[in-house]
Amino acid sequence: MHSPPCILVIDDDRAIRTLLAEYLDAHGFRTLAAEDGAGMWRILDSSQVDLIVLDLTLPGDDGLTLCRTLRAKSNLPVVMLTARGEPVDRILGLEMGADDYVPKPFEPRELVARIRSVLRRTQSLPPNLQPLEAKRVKFGGWTLDLTSRHLVSPQGTLVMLSGAEFRLLRVLLEHPHRVLTRDQLLSLTKGQDADPFDRSIDLQVSRLRQKLGEDVRAPALIKTVRSEGYVLAVPVTVEK
Numbered sequence: 530m531h532s533p534p535c536i537l538v539i540d541d542d543r544a545i546r547t548l549l550a551e552y553l554d555a556h557g558f559r560t561l562a563a564e565d566g567a568g569m570w571r572i573l574d575s576s577q578v579d580l581i582v583l584d585l586t587l588p589g590d591d592g593l594t595l596c597r598t599l600r601a602k603s604n605l606p607v608v609m610l611t612a613r614g615e616p617v618d619r620i621l622g623l624e625m626g627a628d629d630y631v632p633k634p635f636e637p638r639e640l641v642a643r644i645r646s647v648l649r650r651t652q653s654l655p656p657n658l659q660p661l662e663a664k665r666v667k668f669g670g671w672t673l674d675l676t677s678r679h680l681v682s683p684q685g686t687l688v689m690l691s692g693a694e695f696r697l698l699r700v701l702l703e704h705p706h707r708v709l710t711r712d713q714l715l716s717l718t719k720g721q722d723a724d725p726f727d728r729s730i731d732l733q734v735s736r737l738r739q740k741l742g743e744d745v746r747a748p749a750l751i752k753t754v755r756s757e758g759y760v761l762a763v764p765v766t767v768e769k
Contacts, residue, residue: 534579534648535559539569539595540610541587549582552637558644566590578605580648582640583627585611600626600689604678606647607692610635626678628692647692666702669750669763671741673698680740693718694737697730701751701761710758734759 538549541564550560561576563569565588572578581599585592596607607626612633628647631640666673670683678695680688690698696718700709709717711730718730734751741750752762 533557533559535561535577536580536582536644537569537572537576537578538562538582539565539587539592540582540584541565542584545584549637549640553641553644556641564588566595569595573605580606580608580644582608582610582644585609596627597689600678601687602677604692604695608640608643608647610640626689626691665768667766667768668702668705668761669741671750673702675699682742688740690740691736693729693733694740697733697737701759702765705761705763705765708754708757708760714758730759 536553536558538546538553538560539562540546540549543564546562546564550562553560561572561578563572567589569581569583583592583596587595590598592609592611596609599605599607606628609627609630610633611630629643631643664674664676666675672681673679674681678690680690680695680698682688697714700714700717714730718733735745738745738748738751743750750761750763752760754760
C-alpha cells in the first residue's frame, strides 16, 4: 500500500500548526510541523516530504525567502499561507515559486482541496506529456534545467519560475514549432484539474514572456498564432 502524502506545515502560530495537523491527519495526510525556517530545513534533511504549507510571516527568514531558497534547490510543491491578503503579496509568492496561495483566515476544507490539487499536478505527468530524456534544454540562448527548475538567461542570470510557468515552458519545449491551442496547453499543464472555461493560459504566457524578456509587440520565442494558440518558434537542443 502507498503511504499517505506527508505535508510539512511551517507556521509560527502554535494554534494554527495544531489545527492544521489535526485536520490534515483526519483527511488522510501525514503531517509534520515547524515554527520557522530552521525547523523546516531540519525536517527536510531527515524526512520525506511531499508538500509544504508555508506561512509568509515567520521569525528569521520569511516565507518568501524560504520559498526562493527552496525553489533553487528543489521542485517540492509549496502552498503559501498568510494573513497578508494583498494582491502584491500573492504575486510575490507565486513569483518566488509557490504553487498556490491561501490567505488567512482560511477554510480548512479549501486548503485541503488546494493541497490535493497541487499534489495531483506535481506527482503525475500531465496527459500526453512525455518526460524529456534530459537534464537541460537550450532554446534561443536560454537554458532550462529540468532537475532544479532553473531558468538561465543568455547572460547567465538565474530567473525564478513559478510552478505554473515551469510547467508551461516545459510543455512548449516538448513541442517546439508546433502550434498548441489554449485548451491543449491547459490540459497539458493542469491535467484532470483543467477547467474548460479557464483562460489563465493567456496570463501565464504573458508572464512567461516577461521572464524571457520578450518584446510584447513582436515576441521572438513564444509566438501567438491568431485564432489558434501559441508556438515555441525557436530550435530546442537537449542535453542529457
